[in-house]
Amino acid sequence: NSLTVSEQRELEQRLQKRQVKEFMSLFGNLVDNCFTACVDDFTSKALSGREGGCIQRCVAKSMTTQTRLSERFAELNQAMTAEMQNKRF
Amino acid sequence: NSLTVSEQRELEQRLQKRQVKEFMSLFGNLVDNCFTACVDDFTSKALSGREGGCIQRCVAKSMTTQTRLSERFAELNQAMTAEMQNKRF
Amino acid sequence: NSLTVSEQRELEQRLQKRQVKEFMSLFGNLVDNCFTACVDDFTSKALSGREGGCIQRCVAKSMTTQTRLSERFAELNQAMTAEMQNKRF
Amino acid sequence: MFGFGAxxxxxxxxVAAVENELKVVAEMHTRMxxxxxxxxxxxxxREGExxxxxxxxxxxxxAKFFEAHAKISDHLQQQSAQQGGGFGM
Amino acid sequence: MFGFGAxxxxxxxxVAAVENELKVVAEMHTRMxxxxxxxxxxxxxREGExxxxxxxxxxxxxAKFFEAHAKISDHLQQQSAQQGGGFGM
Amino acid sequence: MFGFGAxxxxxxxxVAAVENELKVVAEMHTRMxxxxxxxxxxxxxREGExxxxxxxxxxxxxAKFFEAHAKISDHLQQQSAQQGGGFGM
Structure with a gap:
């Protein structure tokens, strides 16, 4: 299962591409969620102060959420992997 | 439109990849649906007996649904294909 | 940033593939939306006149919506690109 | 539409053409x-069955999904023909 | 971010870089x-128009979508810079 | 399941096998x-925090998501085994 140096380099390139893709989808979901949650008044074509503030808080809160859940995910995933290793050997 | 043996082998390999991908997305949707439908109590960090039972029934029911709809799909798709053949010739 | 003739040809081929893919996803969304919005009576296995009419209006309205929003998108995207060019130089 | 020119x-x-056809059917199945x-x-x-x-x-x-699918496909072709094609993209 | 190194x-x-730029715009369009x-x-x-x-x-x-899109993009860059980047992934 | 034969x-x-494993984890993360x-x-x-x-x-x-994920994975394997595999596809 161990990779040679050139395989590792190939893998890293693919993962970098994936990361760009994931960041794009993250950004897209942020736009979806925050626009959907904050913008509801179509009597004007410019964002109101209230809408702009809501979007700013939505982005901040979403990023804290993302960070917190990613920490939990890493912990839980590590625990699960360790448990599976124990079962296997 | 008929494929040579080597083309057929290439196609089979691709379809196998697709099948793995589709199974993954099926599993993912199952997790989404059953977690969303069954888990709503966050006063504890372990699944309650009620939630666990709900998930088990959700998986069973979803698989029956999937199987039934796949049978209907196959029938309807065959009928549609036959009809299109008749129109063409 | 400018492409050679052969690079341009390669790009066009890729964009054509993407366009087919986008049309497919557009069509899929249309089916999702119009079926979800219009079909709710499962006492029969054939579409009723009301459901069929609703689907027809839904397709027409969705296409007008798509066209209108695409025009707005092109205008806004052009304005944004122009603005970014001005900032850069 | 999927011709290969001369x-x-x-x-x-x-291989890609056959794969694509199967993909279209698979997506319709997933959607349904x-x-x-x-x-x-x-x-x-409350029940697992x-x-x-x-x-x-x-x-x-x-059954209604197949009927609606065909109907929408027809409407789309008609309207695309009327509008000179393109669905606004 | 999308540089090719030295x-x-x-x-x-x-070709991939140009394709990617167009893809980002296409996804924004779809989302909008x-x-x-x-x-x-x-x-x-009830109406087809x-x-x-x-x-x-x-x-x-x-118009609001474009404004929100730019705003969110700015917020994200600021917050990523403050948090030392990464959005928790 | 992901064997390479003899x-x-x-x-x-x-490289693809490692990439795939990481992709499965990334999708689970996104879903969670x-x-x-x-x-x-x-x-x-109303609050940004x-x-x-x-x-x-x-x-x-x-925590509940990880537990449910494992549970659903187990149920799926059991039921697939009972039904002779396939989940109807």
Whole structure:
């Protein structure tokens, strides 16, 4: 299962591409969620102060959420992997 | 439109990849649906007996649904294909 | 940033593939939306006149919506690109 | 629409064409399962089996889905022809 | 972020870079159509045409979407810079 | 399931296998973020920070998500084995 140096380099390139893709989808979901949650008044074509503030808080809160859940995910995933290793050997 | 043996082998390999991908997305949707439908109590960090039972029934029911709809799909798709053949010739 | 003739040809081929893919996803969304919005009576296995009419209006309205929003998108995207060019130089 | 121009298709193109056709059918299947589950299956999961009513609803939903799919495909072609094609993209 | 390091980009990389830019724009377009249709278009489909009110709503929604998109992009860059980047992934 | 048959895997296959494993984990992560945000985070965005209650809810939701994920994976394997595999596809 161990990779040679050139395989590792190939893998890293693919993962970098994936990361760009994931960041794009993250950004897209942020736009979806925050626009959907904050913008509801179509009597004007410019964002109101209230809408702009809501979007700013939505982005901040979403990023804290993302960070917190990613920490939990890493912990839980590590625990699960360790448990599976124990079962296997 | 008929494929040579080597083309057929290439196609089979691709379809196998697709099948793995589709199974993954099926599993993912199952997790989404059953977690969303069954888990709503966050006063504890372990699944309650009620939630666990709900998930088990959700998986069973979803698989029956999937199987039934796949049978209907196959029938309807065959009928549609036959009809299109008749129109063409 | 400018492409050679052969690079341009390669790009066009890729964009054509993407366009087919986008049309497919557009069509899929249309089916999702119009079926979800219009079909709710499962006492029969054939579409009723009301459901069929609703689907027809839904397709027409969705296409007008798509066209209108695409025009707005092109205008806004052009304005944004122009603005970014001005900032850069 | 999926023609290869004047020359004979390469092996890769032939395989891709068959793969694409199967992909279109697979996506239609996935879409149908999602929509008809949503329309017909009770989400409380008090039971792990489909009720008689749910099963009949799934069968009818599948039939209506195929009919709607064909109808929408026809409408789209008509309207694209009228508008000079393109659906605004 | 999308640099090719010190060496000159290969043909494949140049084509992929242009393709990627167009893909980002296409995804933004798709997202806008989905959100603004949801915000502005009545889903009963008693009419096959957009009402005056719906059309105006779509125009304003498109403008607000572009503004929100830029705002969110800015917020994200600021917060990523503050947190030392990464958005928790 | 992801075996390479009798022969030794090629470089491309080895890289793809590692990439695939990481992709499965990444999708699970994305899914968890989406579901737990939906379950725990208030969408009015009057505040830009997570409340204490929301933070605790996210932690518990993450733990429950992992438990449910494992449970569903087990159920699926059992039922697939009983039904002779395939999940109807």
């Amino acid at each position: 020359r004979a298709p390469t092996s890769a193109e032939k 399962v999602k929509i008809c589950s949503l329309k017909c299956v009770d989400k409380t999961y 489909l009720s008689k009513g749910e099963a009949v609803c799934l069968d009818r939903c599948a | 060496r000159a980009p290969t043909s494949a990389e140049k 159509v989905k959100i603004c249709s949801l915000k502005c278009v009545d889903k009963t489909y 957009l009402s005056k009110g719906e059309a105006v709503c779509l125009d304003r929604c498109a | 022969r030794a895997p090629t470089s491309a296959e080895k 973020v989406k579901i737990c945000s939906l379950k725990c985070v208030d969408k009015t965005y 997570l409340s204490k209650g929301e933070a605790v809810c996210l932690d518990r939701c993450a």
